[in-house]
Amino acid sequence: MPPSYRTGSVMKKTFLRGMLSILPLALSVWLFWSIIVTLDDLGLSFLQLIGWHAAWDGVGFLLIFCLILVVGLAFSVSPILWLYQQFENQMMRFPLFKTVYGAFKDLASLAGNDDSELNQRQTVLMAQTNGSYIVGFITADKMPEALLTALPEEGDWVPVLFQLSYQIAGVTSLVRRADLIYVDWSFEEAMRFMLTAGVSQSSAMKKPT
Known part of the structure; x- marks a missing residue:
């Protein structure tokens, strides 16, 4: 293998490693900065409606922030x-x-919901017909009366959310408690595992070289 090819391969891997390392931070900063700028523009527009022109940036954001606090107190x-x-x-x-x-x-x-409320959601496993298992979360301890009326009488039914990987959406199924295997796993860790299809878990377990 020519030295130039090996050098190019190393540079490519180094570039990808750097990009993948900084991309989550860059996207997070960009998202929050966009929200702040949008709220600032909204606040400045409101001030202009009442005939006051702000002399510096950030006044609109402070106005919206204070209004949200007032609404929360109200x-x-x-x-x-x-x-x-x-x-x-x-x-x-x-x-x-x-x-x-x-x-x-x-x-x-x-x-x-705060972290304590999220972590109260029980992580469970449900067996499939082919012998495999899928991870889910019990989202509520009580079922709506309309569903309980329509379901078979036997069994303690609970709603279980099965999150889809790389998507916000998921599938909610009504499952008997007896058919579930309870897992001592926090909601946050289990959700991260399911959203990334286990990729984040695999990456975290890799030892640095």
Whole structure:
């Protein structure tokens, strides 16, 4: 093998190693920076509507940040929360709005869960007909009454989420507890394993050369 070919191969591997190492950080910084810039532009637009032109960058972001804090404090007051819930119930009468708003609200609720609530989701294994197993998460201890009525009476049924690799989506199945194998594995670690199809786990176990 010519020396030039070996040199090119080493440079290629080194370049890929550097790119893959810095890419997650670069994408994360870019995403958060884009959010900050968007919120700053939104706040500046609001200030311009009331006739005040900001003299420096970042004022719009601070305004939106303070408004979010005020909203959070307001929703801790029972009368305001009750009024908002009444308004929300009225808006939910519109079918299309109910579908879109419900999806966004569920995502917001999921993002609002702290680590302790996420780790309470039990990681389980479910056997397949070919003798293999798939990893899933019990998402709730209680089933909706409509589903319990439709399901066979025998068995303790629970919803289990089977996450799809490299995708946000997953498949929710209704499974008997007796058919599940409980695993002592945190939700965060198991989710990382499933989202990357085990690639992150394999990479972490590799010894540096």
